[in-house]
Amino acid sequence: MVDAARTNVPRGEFDFDCVPETDQSFENALAKASDGERLTVADGIELMTTGSDREGIDLERKEAVLEAADRRRAEMVGDEVTFVANLNNNVTTACNTGCLFCNFKDTAQQFEEGSEETHDGFTKTPAESREIVESARETGIYEVTSVSGLHPGLALDDEHLEILDASDRGDLNYKPPAAYETDPGTYVAQMEAMNVEGIHLHSMTPEEAYHARRGTDWSYEEVYGRLADAGLDSVPGTAAEILVDEVRGVICPGKIGSDEWVEAMEAAAEVGLDTTATIMYGHVENEAHRVMHLKRIRDLQDRTDNITEFVPLSFVHPNTPLAERGMIDSGATTHEDELMIAVSRLFLDNVENVQSSWVKYGDEQGLKMLSCGANDFMGTILSEEITKRAGGKFGEARSFAEYVEMITAIGRTPVERSTDYRQTRVIDSADPPFGPELGPAADGTPLVSDTEGRAASETVADD
């Protein structure tokens, strides 16, 4: 065979029923993809593996898949590269769910009043969240994204707290907030606090929504409805990981199952909220699982039509329990990353936007992804905890100047967007300084200075 590259997929180490074997041929699958036909799971597996009958990734075939995806991207959304002026505000790192891919969380006992244990995590009160979002609003952000650990003291609202307090069930992952050094308030109180005038609030993953209804018979519609009343605007489709239960059983046995994740997303759509969708790949799963995941997302979008973007999140391995326990020894290879982006574009014919994450891929590879099927380059985020704690080294912020420089360097058009992509603004690269204009207090002033943006990424990269 010409030039075959290794993959990082563990073969045979985990006893999975789903394996990447099909009776389709790579050539047929590629022809269907190039013609814009809807792909089957078997087609997707052929493209993702560059031929399931061969070992490793065939580099010539990979190029053909990337080209087909790049063409499809140009047809579907054109040459603009979008990004959003946003801020990450994680409320708490306290979490007992124990996902083996995650080093964001700290066990919640460490946060209890009087605990002798030290930790480097945090919990913010609603007042603290409000202050952070208020000051970011003044700098010009459009959106705040907030995802957090499942703190045992967090409940949906006061009514939920009463139900949890009255319950004698020991299996609810609940402890009264008063038992903790810092009271995170309720989810509703946090939403109200972050719902600063005109700011788009992107929060409450399906897993958080599950936590916000534990011990009750409330539906996900009820929960997302109350959150929307408190100011929630859209829902991050994280916690998806791999939507195949045999994989979830290995990497996140404490999380809700795939069906329940889908149920929560449908409920969010039902109450009128937009969502994003993600996949976290490059750990124990194989290519069949990746494509089965894409199929679940495509089926969901056929029903809801509320998924604004798809975000492949490449697993960052160094400091995670999966690595510490010797279950994996690296993440996806660059070839696998590129195929993940490309096959997402080709398979998800009903999702317009595919995001390239500079947090996960870095600038150079992140830019390359914009020619492999992706069209969105994420957001400024200004603070990053999840990937940093897992050992990621690509920094915590990007300035508008960096975005404009990077996107024009590859011959594409930089475009500021709203979270839902309904508002977009083409940026004239010949007209500095560059700053956001879509946020409620945005007046074109740079969000982070060019030097600050770079300094943040360089400091982390030098560690």
Ligand SMILES: C[S@@+](CC[C@H](N)C(=O)[O-])C[C@H]1O[C@@H](n2cnc3c(N)ncnc32)[C@H](O)[C@@H]1O
């Ligand atoms: C850290 S959780 C926070 C929200 C909430 N606790 C939940 O699980 O939905 C958000 C997402 O970060 C992603 N993530 C966590 N650790 C990661 C890692 N090591 N590499 C890549 N993505 C990771 C996962 O997809 C996870 O669903």
Ligand SMILES: Nc1c(NC[C@H](O)[C@H](O)[C@H](O)CO)[nH]c(=O)[nH]c1=O
């Ligand atoms: N890909 C990552 C994201 N993406 C989310 C975006 O920043 C934004 O919130 C979304 O596009 C909605 O507008 N966020 C992270 O924190 N880390 C990533 O790796």
Ligand SMILES: N[C@@H](Cc1ccc(O)cc1)C(=O)O
């Ligand atoms: N915060 C998530 C990524 C994310 C957040 C919101 C989204 O809509 C999409 C992705 C992470 O770092 O892994």
Ligand code: SF4
């Ligand atoms: S991914 Fe979310 S639920 Fe799982 S351990 Fe990390 S913070 Fe907790």
